[in-house]
Amino acid sequence: MTRILLVEDEENFREPLTLSLRRDGFEVVQAVDGVAAVEIFEAASAPGGCGPIDLVLLDLMLPRLSGTEVCRRIRRGSAVPIIVLSAKDSEVDKIVGLELGADDYVTKPYSYRELAARVNAVLRRSRVASLRQEEGLVLEAGRVVMDLGRHEVRVDAEVVAMPLREFELLELFLRHQDRVLTRRQIIDEVWGTDYVGDTRTLDVHVKRLRAKIEADPSRPTMLVTVRGLGYRLVPAPGT
Structure with missing residues (x-):
């Protein structure tokens, strides 16, 4: 089963999105702040962990550690697909997110249909890349x-x-x-x-x-x- 790490501190976004993703057959691991996100991601890939994360959905505005720093730390040792979720809508913010190594950027509020399409597209490309390897x-x-x-x-x-x-x-x-x-x-x-x-x-x-x-x-x-x-x-x- 595809494992998604959802990093989102706002419950009104996190819980409905988790429910929808699980309904579509994804396994969802939640993190409510940046520090927890990094710890969960690293633990999942470690020996004896629950298994590597296949995709990260990452909010930028997080407590304890910003989403941009989370993205930077994940990118130090992993090429896992990352989709940024943010209430920020300026071109500068989008560019910053992408320059940190994110694969896509979705602005809140978003429709689940749009987000699901982005998730499936990124995962599809990841699978194709694996086959090419x-x-x-x-x-x-x-x-x-x-x-x-x-x-x-x-x-x-x-x-x-x-x-x-x-x-x-x-x-x-x-x-x-x-x-x-x-x-x-x-x-x-x-x-x-x-x-x-x-x-x-x-x-x-x-x-x-x-x-x-x-x-x-x-x-x-x-x-x-x-x-x-x-x-x-x-x-x-x-x-």
């Missing part, structure tokens, strides 16, 4: 090597941690080297054809990716912007 395929471009079997990325022979969404984005570029991919193509492939969120999300993830694979992220030579169209991964930077 079994292929044992290695993709390379310049200083970047992606080992799908190990779900591992190395840049200049050093392992670089990547959340699922960044991993998928880089995989897409590596599979289509030297081809211009339009913004719409990228969003359809990585976020899904039913994605209706802000396209600024793509720019945030490209920025995070560049920070990890470019020698100088402020002057990208590998993952370049094609003005008015989208992006292109240059196999040999400078060409």
Whole structure:
């Protein structure tokens, strides 16, 4: 059974959402503050724990430890999908959440149908990623090597941690080297054809990716912007 960690301090959001998720067949583990969330997540994956968490639904406004810090700590050692739930609706807040490594962002108040669609989409991509790992395929471009079997990325022979969404984005570029991919193509492939969120999300993830694979992220030579169209991964930077 898919295990979801729901981190939410407001009971009027937490309990109805838990009930709906369980009705849809998910196992839900609750945390009512940031410290508890980190402790539960780490304990679940430890030997003798209840088993790893498959998805985190994370409120940003939490007591004891903020949601942004929870996200940061989880990302130190895990690529588990994270969907941020927040009453904040500004573009800046969304970008901050995504830059911390969240895979998606849903603004309160939300309909359960919308949230369930996002949850299922993220889990579906996670399962596809797991199947691709079994292929044992290695993709390379310049200083970047992606080992799908190990779900591992190395840049200049050093392992670089990547959340699922960044991993998928880089995989897409590596599979289509030297081809211009339009913004719409990228969003359809990585976020899904039913994605209706802000396209600024793509720019945030490209920025995070560049920070990890470019020698100088402020002057990208590998993952370049094609003005008015989208992006292109240059196999040999400078060409």
